[in-house]
Amino acid sequence: MSPDRPPRWWTRSVYGRALHDERRALVGWSIGIAATIILELALYPTVRNNDMSKLIDSYPDSVKQLFGLADFATGTGYVRAELFSFVLPLMVVLFGVLWGSDAIAGEEDRGTLDLVLANPITRRRVVVEKAAAVTTGLAVVCVAMAAALVVGDAAFSVGVPVARLAAASLMTFVLAVTFAFVGLALGAATGHRGAARGLGAALAVAAYLLSALAPLASWLGPWRRLSPWYHALGVDPLGTGIALDHLALLCLVVAFLVAAAATTFDRRDLAV
């Protein structure tokens, strides 16, 4: 307590402090993602006007499928292939997994969780506030992403409707929250940040591969429904808008993950 001024707003809750702790990371990831978007979109006029499309047409279908290379002739095809097939969601998901796995397990590892839990606050409450902070932070990054997409789209005449850019950004956000909470739940259940981070990232990549490769192998087809990546971006929100049933399913998964994190964390001993 500083005698001469009131406490900062973010000191008043676990939620506020969690956001404050990550403020520099939030700015950094937002700038990095926005810069990536602007750079990709700035290249679009060049790509559209040369023979790149023909080159890509000559690639085997499997390669095109894996990397989402498709019709660069339209702005939507370009943005889908260059940004939403892999690069943007991977960046946001990675940020989410890193933060989510640190949210409980990282603070436990640093030993500061003891002081937090010595207060009249339940462990469930701490998990929920941390989850809310991660969600807010990912929303900030995804709003920066959507803003860069809208600005770049207009500046370089890419021609993707704003509503579709917003739809794809929203689904990327939900995807990132999903994997952030996978990391959160693993960290809350085990207390091991490194394991939560590694396993969370591996699950995210595996889910991506499952969604991306399923169209290539018919036996994989039914399994892609297990991949959050499929429900978020595999159903092409950029081309067709938001699919409410898939969005609802992901929201259920997110709610389940928070409940699992809170329950497992509530039951176990804290590490020394």
Added chain:
Amino acid sequence: MTVLEVDDVSKHYRTGAGIDDVSLAVAEGEVFGFLGPNGAGKSTTIRLIMDLIRPDAGRIRVLGRDVHREGRAARRHLGYLPGELALFEQLTGGQVIDHLAALRPANEGGARVPELAERLHLDLGRPIKELSRGNKQKVGLIQAFMGTPMLIILDEPTSGLDPLMQREVRSLMEEAAARGAAVFLSSHVLSEVSEVAHRVAIIRSGRLVATETVDGLRSRAIRRVEVRTADPIPPDVFASVPGTTLVSVSGTHASVDVTGPMDPIVKALAHHEVIDLVAGEPDLEDIFLGFYEGQRKGPDDVA
């Protein structure tokens, strides 16, 4: 009123460490010392009280509330200084304290902070990562004592502090007890506890080996008694006297170690003309080490 009740609590780890059937109670206005060597189970007991870990058996209540099932209510009026203090490195001392005060709204935390910072000579504006170990400890102490906690749990509170600050911390404990709070003071240093605590529990290898008042403990300490008589003392004069160990006897002079009351030795000397009788100060350190090593078994021993 009983502020802290620990009833038959056990916690076992696969490594063999842990605590066994620990029971203790701390009353309002009492400073309760919790003594034991490192690794005896002091921090395990405290982490159980804080509900950071869960017991295998037994129950713990703070102000009548179960620390697990009614954890929020139990921790409403509680101050806690962890033994392995870890603070939010990125924040300033003041921000750490603001944050913890906000999480403890019923405790009216902010009110005493400037006073405590002044008494402990701490600049709250500096980031934690720039503070020395002693100054970090002061931040931990301020957040434990701020407001009006009814139970203050301190795990090795003066580690890293200079003697002047140690004395200040002792006053803080005394003041807290004077206004009715219970202070649970864990330490491996006897002098830190004996000067301020009313009662002490001694823990060794996970078991309480004694719980008594500091005065009681003192009465059980070994005292060296020097006796000078007019006539030569027979070597077997103390042989049948309980609680004595003869150190040396030569002519009219005897030296004997006495545990407990002085009465038996006085009675044994009644038939002699005693010229001089000097009893040394009780050596608490000695009895304390005795409990540690398990060599001297007293009536309260359960081990």
